[in-house]
Amino acid sequence: MFLVSLNVGRIMNNRRVVIIGAGFAGISAAREFAGNAVDVLLLDRNNYHTFLPLLHQVVTCELEPEHIICPIRKLIQTQPNVQFATNEVKRVDFVSQVVETNNCLIHYDYLVLACGSTSQFFGIPGVSEYSFSLKNLEDSVILRNQIVSCFELAQEEADICRRQELLTFTIVGGGATGVELAGELAELIYGTLVNDYPVINFRQVRVVLLQAGDKLLPEMPLRLSVYAKRQLQKMGVEVKVASRVAKVMENAVYWENSHFKDLHFKDLQAIPCRTVIWTAGVCGNPVAKKWGLVTDSNGKVTVLPTLQVPEYPQVYIVGDLAAPQNEQLPMLAPVATQQGATAARNILRHIKGKNPQPMRYQHQGSMVIIGRHAAVVNLFGKVNLTGFVAWLLWLFVHLAFLPSTRNRFHVLLNWLWSYFSRDRSVRLILPLYPASKSNPATQSTSDNNKRVEIN
Numbered sequence: 001m002f003l004v005s006l007n008v009g010r011i012m013n014n015r016r017v018v019i020i021g022a023g024f025a026g027i028s029a030a031r032e033f034a035g036n037a038v039d040v041l042l043l044d045r046n047n048y049h050t051f052l053p054l055l056h057q058v059v060t061c062e063l064e065p066e067h068i069i070c071p072i073r074k075l076i077q078t079q080p081n082v083q084f085a086t087n088e089v090k091r092v093d094f095v096s097q098v099v100e101t102n103n104c105l106i107h108y109d110y111l112v113l114a115c116g117s118t119s120q121f122f123g124i125p126g127v128s129e130y131s132f133s134l135k136n137l138e139d140s141v142i143l144r145n146q147i148v149s150c151f152e153l154a155q156e157e158a159d160i161c162r163r164q165e166l167l168t169f170t171i172v173g174g175g176a177t178g179v180e181l182a183g184e185l186a187e188l189i190y191g192t193l194v195n196d197y198p199v200i201n202f203r204q205v206r207v208v209l210l211q212a213g214d215k216l217l218p219e220m221p222l223r224l225s226v227y228a229k230r231q232l233q234k235m236g237v238e239v240k241v242a243s244r245v246a247k248v249m250e251n252a253v254y255w256e257n258s259h260f261k262d263l264h265f266k267d268l269q270a271i272p273c274r275t276v277i278w279t280a281g282v283c284g285n286p287v288a289k290k291w292g293l294v295t296d297s298n299g300k301v302t303v304l305p306t307l308q309v310p311e312y313p314q315v316y317i318v319g320d321l322a323a324p325q326n327e328q329l330p331m332l333a334p335v336a337t338q339q340g341a342t343a344a345r346n347i348l349r350h351i352k353g354k355n356p357q358p359m360r361y362q363h364q365g366s367m368v369i370i371g372r373h374a375a376v377v378n379l380f381g382k383v384n385l386t387g388f389v390a391w392l393l394w395l396f397v398h399l400a401f402l403p404s405t406r407n408r409f410h411v412l413l414n415w416l417w418s419y420f421s422r423d424r425s426v427r428l429i430l431p432l433y434p435a436s437k438s439n440p441a442t443q444s445t446s447d448n449n450k451r452v453e454i455n
């Protein structure tokens with residue numbers, strides 16, 4: 001089926017644009033090509049687009065995984081010049097202009113690389129082995145299973161120390177994701193799970209937020225950081241700022257004061273726990289470096305202000321993977337969306353013989369939810385809002401930007417249910433399927449001769 005869809009090939013010798021990654025940047029680029037005489041092939045290892053800003057609500061049993069994802073084919077179905085294939089890209093030959101997937105070799109005239117980012121662990125011992133990341137849908141289900149399983153096990157556990165480990169949840173990183181997760185987790189535990197496990201002493205439960213810097217939400221004005229910290233503390237979260245993680249083990253996380261240098265292991269403070277959630281570092285997807293592109297210390301590809309790779313002007317890098325030479329941009333969905341659209345417009349300009357234009361990012365603001373009636377919003381870098389109004393605005397904006405009407409309907413229904421019932425209906429431990437069963441499209445063909453070449 002996959003080969004049939006690719007074999008449609010070029011229409012009337014149009015230029016072929018290949019987009020790798022159907023996240024915020026890739027989808028935005030594909031949409032910008034609507035109605036233009038180019039053949040676009042969008043590739044992603046999953047057949048769905050994930051609305052990452054609501055991932056923490058899947059972890060904390062507020063939403064089902066399918067509420068925040070949308071089939072990629074649905075997002076492009078009104079664009080006859082855009083095709084999609086579920087395929088993991090294994091390599092790109094930038095000189096020959098060929099993309100190599102597990103099933104085929106695809107020639108491109110222009111390439112948009114939108115592969116996103118991964119967690120960065122800074123070489124801290126034990127973090128990659130023993131902590132949980134939150135970067136994709138699978139991570140969120142794994143993490144939800146872990147949290148609910150800890151309560152199931154704690155209920156049966158007779159040993160007080162082991163029970164304490166099971167009932168302690170440490171979130172590392174006081175940025176937006178860490179703060180949102182800490183708040184929602186506290187609400188789940190003290191609002192819902194407290195009714196499910198009457199035999200557990202909930203005074204033993206700990207939600208700890210460790211932040212290496214001196215304040216939470218470092219990218220936001222001080223007033224909003226202070227508000228976020230106070231709200232989290234009110235909800236029962238232990239917030240520790242200037243606390244840098246030094247080591248993670250299977251049943252403990254060790255931290256030190258960020259201001260002290262050259263501490264010895266014996267000076268470290270330990271938090272006994274089985275669940276460490278790592279939200280403290282993000283870097284560009286390592287595939288870019290693996291495929292031979294020059295990356296900075298954060299794994300991002302340095303690009304011209306037009307988003308082109310200096311050595312390969314027909315290659316554009318967008319979203320979390322891009323580091324434009326002229327400015328430092330945050331890894332945010334609006335940045336990715338605007339970059340995707342700019343790259344597409346520049347390719348169309350290039351085809352028409354015009355010069356590509358530099359990207360100009362329009363920052364509209366940032367917002368973080370903390371809990372019921374509590375959020376912080378910074379609009380255009382000028383207007384700061386907290387509390388109920390900020391919370392309503394957060395809900396409205398996230399609902400509005402969900403990819404489909406079906407997503408909006410389900411999310412709204414769940415939010416209303418949780419709001420009025422003070423209950424979270426989806427506290428399930430879901431089965432996880434091995435990758436080979438869940439996603440056959442990303443499996444490599446062992447025989448390379450079976451690959452189809454598309455010119």
Ligand SMILES: Cc1cc2nc3c(=O)[nH]c(=O)nc-3n(C[C@H](O)[C@H](O)[C@H](O)COP(=O)(O)OP(=O)(O)OC[C@H]3O[C@@H](n4cnc5c(N)ncnc54)[C@H](O)[C@@H]3O)c2cc1C
Nearest residue numbers: 021023024025044045052053089116319320331332333336
């Ligand atoms: C938990 C969480 C919460 C967030 N909250 C917010 C928020 O509230 N507001 C905000 O603005 N931003 C938020 N962000 C950041 C925002 O989601 C990212 O900046 C944005 O998704 C970047 O878009 P992208 O297209 O570059 O990458 P992504 O959206 O990550 O998409 C990358 C795509 O590439 C695909 N891919 C990668 N490698 C391959 C390959 N080899 N072959 C095929 N496909 C591949 C992936 O499957 C994926 O679909 C959040 C991020 C996370 C993880």
